[in-house]
Amino acid sequence: MDYKLFTKRVKHIYKYLFVLFAALTIGSSGLIYKILNPSFLSFSEEDNTETYTNAEEFDNIENNIHVATGFKDDEGLQLVIANCTSCHSAQLVTQNRATKEGWLSIIRWMQETQNLWDLGNNEAIIVDYLAKNYAPEKKGRRQALQQIEWYDLED
Amino acid sequence: MKRRHFIKNTVLGTTASILASDIVFSSAIPSGYVPIAFQEPDPYTLFGKDKEMTSLNNKPWNIEAKAHLLDDKITPNKYMFIRNNGIIPKNIDVSKWVLTIDGESVTKSKSYSLADLKAKFKQNTYQLTLECGGNGRSEFNPPAKGNQWTTGAVSCAEWTGIRLKDILEDVGIKSNAVYIGYHAADTHLSGDPEKEPISRGVPMHKALQDETLLAFEMNGEDIPLAHGYPLRLVVGGWPASASGKWVNRISVRNKIHDGTKMKAPAYRVPCKPVAPGETVKDEDMCIIESMPVKSLITYPKTGAMIKKGKQLNIRGHAWAGELVVKAMEYSIDFGSTWKSCDIENPVNRLAWQHFKASVNFPKKGYYEVWARATASNGVSQPMLVPGWNPKGYLNNACHRIAVIVK
Missing domain, CATH: 2.60.40.650 (Immunoglobulin-like)
Incomplete structure (x- = not known):
């Protein structure tokens, strides 16, 4: 077996074992937690959230967009996913536009009032990612109507 | 490997998070967080909304209509916008639901079951316009942060319930009453049980209007969960954030209510006109009352x-x-x-x-x-x-x- 193939297989097995181990750990800790907190996971009907268990599926990028979150693929993406989507959806980020100062002030507001943690050295990377990919556009005082879907109106 | 997988897991730390990257400063992340990135729920079946509705945000849920969807004279649930600040309460047991009226300006605090409220007080039905204070936000330049509502965060449904003034009269309020503030069963996005997602209110003159209801029904049925089941304060004509959902406590205050999102800059506008982009001090921001024409x-x-x-x-x-x-x-x-x-x-x-x-x-x-x-x-x-x-x-x-x- 050549070295490359060997490495590839080891990596493959490593990934597989990793996911298996993770699943077992989650399962067992969940079970212990459930024993200690019987109400845990007794969700009512409205909560049917699904969870990605396959890390590779979660990593998919199509047309420069990270499919699972809708974020643009650029330097800092993984940090943004990890730090910005714990409390709120990615949509709350991607629908907003701000300058560097603007994004920083939003981060400060979240730290002061919404329990956002210290971002440390990653703050600069995250702010750069946001200011570059979600920068404000000049809209003027009233934009022209956009994205009109034309249709024939019969009586 | 390009990225290391990272597990943050403690025995009692609810679900462990597997992320496709390191969680840097993981020690600063409270246990129990599950990145929303892993969730993929369908709001349309979840809340009975029409497929043409626009989902702006799935945590917290924020969904709006389009103008042509609002053609009905009375807005049906499927076209009614959802504006949530926190997480919708789970496992609601209506038989155990209690509404408490307290605060500095009640003579004595008093609690009622839902059955008490329905049996004891006269019920009224009104069509009430509820519009999100931020409806149309997407057009502002420079942009304002938050959900980028276009035109669809407005509704006019038929609400049935008891008048807030009737229950306040039953409790007995002091002459120094200034404001009412609601408290509710929804929970904060961060999972912090000490934080309320939103707790707003209105001055007494608005609280005592005939049309200000504690409602149990919307369009002749139990209020849908996303709209405040089983009990919602409905304050027509004011920012819809004054119409607290899942209400379980109303405080009669001797001052302007100081709950979450009452303080500047939330639901406030500059007291005096400002130039686009100008920084406005908190003390120069005034609470929005009536919505505009x-x-x-x-x-x-x-x-x-x-x-x-x-x-x-x-x-x-x-x-x-x-x-x-x-x-x-x-x-x-x-x-x-x-x-x-x-x-x-x-x-x-x-x-x-x-x-x-x-x-x-x-x-x-x-x-x-x-x-x-x-x-x-x-x-x-x-x-x-x-x-x-x-x-x-x-x-x-x-x-x-x-x-x-x-």
């Missing part, structure tokens, strides 16, 4: 193409916060000339009013039909986006639809 063309949907010589019948709704709409007009020439629409009186105070008109076009081409309402105090909707404010509230600019005559 506004209207929507709900038929036809924008993008209609008609044949030359055909009349276009338009219709929609208009509302004016605490006031009544006294005149409704449309323009097909970008405001150069205005023609009047027929406008109905409101079914009851604080209900939106219905208008209609038949529009003729002089020749082939591209047109926009603009609609403009005028309130009983003589104030009309602006054609441009109104005065900029830091949080992007109160955009009541004229609604317009595109039409081609061919």
Whole structure:
């Protein structure tokens, strides 16, 4: 077996074992937690959230967009996913536009009032990612109507 | 490997998070967080919403209608916008639901079961207009942070419940009462049990109006979960954030209520007009009370193409916060000339009013039909986006639809 193939297989097995181990750990800790907190996971009907268990599926990028979150693929993406989507959806980020100062002030507001943690050295990377990919556009005082879907109106 | 997988897991740390990257500063992340990135729920079946509704945000849930979806005189659930600040409560047991009235300005705090409320007090039904304070935010320049609502964060449903003033009278309030503030069963996004997602309120004069309800029904049925089941405060004509959902406590305060999102800059606008982008100090921000005059063309949907010589019948709704709409007009020439629409009186105070008109076009081409309402105090909707404010509230600019005559 050549070295490359060997490495590839080891990596493959490593990934597989990793996911298996993770699943077992989650399962067992969940079970212990459930024993200690019987109400845990007794969700009512409205909560049917699904969870990605396959890390590779979660990593998919199509047309420069990270499919699972809708974020643009650029330097800092993984940090943004990890730090910005714990409390709120990615949509709350991607629908907003701000300058560097603007994004920083939003981060400060979240730290002061919404329990956002210290971002440390990653703050600069995250702010750069946001200011570059979600920068404000000049809209003027009233934009022209956009994205009109034309249709024939019969009586 | 390009990225290391990282597990953050403690025995009691609820679910461990597997992320496709390191969680840097993981020690600063409280245990129990599950990145929303891993969730993929379908809001339409979840909340019974029409597929044409726009989901702006899935944590917290924020979903809006489009103008043409709001054509019904009474908004059905499937077209009603959702604006949530926190997580919808789980496992609601109505038999154990208790409403407590407390605060500095009650003579003695008192609690009621839902059955008590229904049995003890007279029930009333009103159509009440609820519009998100940030409806239209997406048009502000420079942009304001938050959910980028376009035109669809407004509704007028039929609400049934008891008058807040009846229950406050039963409890007994002191003469120093200034404000009421609600508290509710929803939970904070961060998972912090000490934090309330939202706890707003209104001054006593609004709390004591006949139309201010503690409602159990919307459109003749139990209130849908996303809209506040089993008990919602409904305060028509004011920012819909005053209409607390899942309410379990109302405090009668001897000062302006100081709950979450009562303080600046939330649901406040500059007391004096400011230039676009200007920094405004917290103390110069004033609480929004009545919503401004506004209207929507709900038929036809924008993008209609008609044949030359055909009349276009338009219709929609208009509302004016605490006031009544006294005149409704449309323009097909970008405001150069205005023609009047027929406008109905409101079914009851604080209900939106219905208008209609038949529009003729002089020749082939591209047109926009603009609609403009005028309130009983003589104030009309602006054609441009109104005065900029830091949080992007109160955009009541004229609604317009595109039409081609061919």
